[in-house]
Amino acid sequence: MKDNIVIIGGGVAGMEAAKQLLSLGYTPILVERNSQLGGHVAGWYRLFPDMTPAKDIIVPLRLDVARANVFTGTRVQSITPERESYTIVLDNGISIEARAVVFATGFSLFDASKKEEYGYGVYDHVITNSDLEAWFCGKEDKRIPSDPKAVGFVHCVGSRDLKAGNSQCSKVCCTTAIKQAIEMKEKFPDAEIYCFYMDLRLFGKKYEDFYINAQRNFGVHFIRGRVSEVGETIDGRLQVKAEDTLSGKPLKVQLDSLVLMSGMSCNEGVRNLARQARLDVDDDGFLKSSNNIYGILNSNRKGVFYAGACTGTKTVPETLAEARAVAVEVHNYLKNG
């Protein structure tokens, strides 16, 4: 009872942390607000840069954590710091005294309708990266035409955007756009695919090769310029305007479908819990690590740990690595105090 570990969030971070803690001999309590474990990754079809099916990660993890105390469809109602522990009350009425708490609360997808000039929710054929993945997974979506001649991707929607309240780079969208551009070209070989970018930030292993592949083998057109506005033509197509910054001239093109690469925002719902637990929140809205180099997993309070995108934008492998590391942090804390 004294050594209770509560993990808040059942995405890849929370599940991987739970899996590692189980293998260290603990029985963590995993709390997930949705009805199923898996988080954002569960809604994705394939992952860059190797086109790994997302379910190859989610399905085994769900089995791995089955021995933990899993509460799905459950929210943390309150968290109260005690002298040596935290009292956590769930919305199903269960109260837990926990020595260690792991925040694996992740991020929120930026609400693309906030960027009104792109017409998400206004025009018939504007979707987000997340909508496109759902469609890849088999969900019907009338906004995606059956035989598009031209499809566009807008990078940095709600990322690197001070006015939208997100100054940070979401870091996964560049490579995701390239992945989705390739996937669309595979589905519609005759369609022209355009990516509108400010910078291409392809920092990870194999990401640059992925880009070269999109250019060379799939003929994806990369246009350096942020889309300024989207309009609808009389026949229901989309008219996109940007500056072709490499030639210094305005540019326009008509598209049958436009995909907005929504970025990662802080999980607003966590703010309340952070306040109750007296955790520092960074000025970008994400939870603030004790140090951004050697203390990413540590909060400003003893016994509270972080894993994954709750502290900032992360890729899936980064999140998994942090989740593994946090299990060791928790283990050492419980052993040595």
Add this chain to the structure above:
Amino acid sequence: MADFGFRLSKSSTIDLDKIDTSVYDRLCKTDPDVKTCMACGSCSATCTAAPFSGMSMRKVILALQRGQDVRPMLSKCMLCGKCIMVCPRGINTRHIILSICRQYD
């Protein structure tokens, strides 16, 4: 009619639906490496003709992608081949210049 000195300015907008990219499309078939250009500008920075003539291999490739006539600029190239040495994508730029010329034959 009196000349009041007013003129209509031609729009400089590039309309991707109206441009003719047939030269670039044919070039992509003979020299597919051209598609991997990432417009870094190394070729133009090292070009011996650039400072005196405005020649820029980066601009040549971009102009082809935007359906523009690149012959006036290409005529400034001295085929020295320095641009090949600096291209980080290993594009044989000199060969591509010759291929482009062949497209116009």
